[in-house]
Amino acid sequence: MPPLLDIRNLCVSFQTDEGRIPAVNDVSLTLEQGQVLGLVGESGCGKSVTAMSILRLIPQPPGQIDSGRILFHGHDLLPLPIEELRIVRGRRIAMIFQEPMTALSPLHRIGAQLVETLRLHRDIDRKAAWKIASHWLAKVGIPDSDERMHAWPHQLSGGMRQRVMIAMALMLDPVLLIADEPTTALDVTVQAQVFDLMRDLMKKDSGLLLITHDMGVIWEMCTHVAVMYASEIVETGPVDAVFENPLHPYTRALLAAIPGNAQPKQRLPAIPGHVPSPLNFPPGCHFADRCPSVFERCRREHPALYTHGKRCSRCFLTEEASR
Secondary structure (H helix, E strand, C coil): CCCEEEEEEEEEEEEEEEEEEEEEEEEEEEECCEEEEEECCCCCCCCCHHHHHHCCCCCCCCCEEEEEEEEEECEEECCCCCHHHHHHHHEEEEEEEEHHHHHHCCCCCHHHHHHHHHHHHCCHHHHHHHCCCCHHHHHHHCCHHHCCCCHEEEEEEEEHHHHHHHHHHCCCCCCEEEECCCCCCCHHHHHHHHHHHHHCCCCCCCCEEEEEEEEHHHHHHHHHHEEEEEEEEEEEEEEHHHCCCCCCCHHHHHHHCCHHCCCCCCCCCCCCCCCCCCCCCCCCCCCCCCCCCHHHHHHCCCCCCCCCEEECCCCHHHHHCCC
C-alpha cells in the first residue's frame, strides 16, 4: 500500500517587494498509517508553509507552489480541481490551526460553526448535526457541552477553544490530522491535556503530522521526526534513533539546548550566529556559518539529503559515514 502521505520535492515561494523568497525548498516527507510525524524547527523555517501546502491553503498571490508532488493515499493533491479538493479538506484531511481565536469566526456561536462543518460534508439535518457536535464537545472534555454550543468564541478560554478546534477536526473522522503548533498559547497543564486527548482519539489506520518547535513535544508525542532548517529538511528518522544519535549538527545543537540535557548549574548552550536570509542563502550548506563541524566543501557545495539506514541527513559527514 502507498504511504498515507508522501510529499516529494516540494518547493514553495513567496513574491515580495524585496524579491522572491524560497519558503520551502525540495522538501520530501513520508507518513505511514499509524505514525505520528513531528516536523520541528525554529520559527520561519517553513514548517507551517509545508503544512498549508498539503491542502493548498497558501494564498496565491503572493505564494506559489513551484514544483513537487503531494500524494495522499497515492493520489496527487496538487492538480486536483478545487471542487474535488474541498471534499478532501475536512472529511479526509483535517487541520488544527496554531491560533484557534483566528481560526474560529468571532461572529458565529460555537454550535453554529460545528453544525455548518458537519452539514457541509454529511447529508444530515440540523438537529442531527447539533447532537453530533454536542457529543464531540463532551468527548474532547468540554463540560456542559449543550450550553457551550451557544457560547461565542471569546467566551471560552484558550484551552477550551483549542478543544473546539480538535472536535471540529476529528468529528468528520479524517484519516490524516495536521496539527500546527496546537498548544503554543496554552499553559503546560492544558498542553498535556490537549496532547493526551489527540493521542487517545487517533485511530490505528490514521496518521498525525504534528508541527512544533519543541523537541520535548517531539519526544513525548511522535514516532518519527523531520528536522527543518532554513526552508529545508536536514534530518529525518525514528524519534528514538534521532534523539540517541543525531546525524546533523543542527539536530545535535537543538537537543543540546533542551534544559534536561544540560549539566547541573551549566549554562544552556546556544547556537551561534543567525539563520541566513532566504533572499540570500549561501552557496553551500545553509547551516555552514553556524556549524562547529564545518569544512571547506560545506561552503562550496550544497549537500543532498543522504540516506543512512532508515534515516536521512543533509550533511556531507553522513555521506561519508554511509559509504
